[in-house]
Amino acid sequence: MKYSEKCPFCNETRFINNELANLPTEEAILFENEDLFVRVDISPVCLGHILIVTNKHYLNFFEIPKNMKKQVEKLQNKIKKIYKEVYNSDVLFFEHGSAQSGYAGASIDHAHLHCVPYKFDMVEDLNRTFGRFRECNIITSDEKFDNDFSYLYIQNTKENKGRVYTVEKLPSQFLRKLCFEKQGIEGYKWQEKCTNSDSVYNQEQTITDLTGKIFI
Numbered sequence: 001m002k003y004s005e006k007c008p009f010c011n012e013t014r015f016i017n018n019e020l021a022n023l024p025t026e027e028a029i030l031f032e033n034e035d036l037f038v039r040v041d042i043s044p045v046c047l048g049h050i051l052i053v054t055n056k057h058y059l060n061f062f063e064i065p066k067n068m069k070k071q072v073e074k075l076q077n078k079i080k081k082i083y084k085e086v087y088n089s090d091v092l093f094f095e096h097g098s099a100q101s102g103y104a105g106a107s108i109d110h111a112h113l114h115c116v117p118y119k120f121d122m123v124e125d126l127n128r129t130f131g132r133f134r135e136c137n138i139i140t141s142d143e144k145f146d147n148d149f150s151y152l153y154i155q156n157t158k159e160n161k162g163r164v165y166t167v168e169k170l171p172s173q174f175l176r177k178l179c180f181e182k183q184g185i186e187g188y189k190w191q192e193k194c195t196n197s198d199s200v201y202n203q204e205q206t207i208t209d210l211t212g213k214i215f216i
Contacts, residue, residue: 003021007108009054015028018042023195028040028042028207030207034055037053038075044203046117046179047087048086048209049115050210054111054112060096060097060111060151061139072113080157082214086213089117089118089119090157091118092114092154092157093153094153097138130152132166133163133164151164152170152175172189173188
């Protein structure tokens with residue numbers, strides 16, 4: 001199936017790919033205010049996979065304003081509690097932090113932070129692949145964003161640490177691929193997986209599990 005090249009996270013087109021794939025649209029939005037919204041991923045890597053997304057078109061979360069970061073932190077804390085209650089799980093946050101279109105493995109150049117129940121540890125794989133990293137929580141950090149700086153970000157709330165790996169050009173959806181490999185599942189591109197039965201179930205069940213629970 002061919003999907004739109006328009007941004008699926010901007011307000012005017014945020015449901016365009018869901019509509020093309022005949023998947024839930026408005027009901028996939030779990031929270032929204034003036035700055036941010038939370039939605040169920042169009043092709044979850046596992047049950048409970050959701051996204052924190054900026055309403056305004058930023059490239060990544062490192063560059064969003066400080067007042068918006070405080071809201072993201074509140075959402076993260078709320079999601080931590082909900083995942084404990086619903087999935088008896090900690091949370092893994094990750095982002096393809098593209099500074100230029102198509103870099104850092106980003107397939108959508110609009111800031112979105114993945115939130116998934118903590119079922120697999122990717123730190124060892126990333127350390128082996130990229131070597132050096134720096135501990136940094138991109139949401140609470142006061143570091144100034146450098147527009148030449150693309151990165152992979154991973155935050156394991158079990159240890160409450162954030163790690164930033166400086167990267168350049170990577171294969172599209174690099175971290176999604178790693179998530180699926182950790183589960184022994186072949187295929188990873190959301191464009192190809194979003195209409196298969198497991199993906200549809202995970203999306204619909206996540207909507208059922210989390211509707212009405214996420215707010216700040």
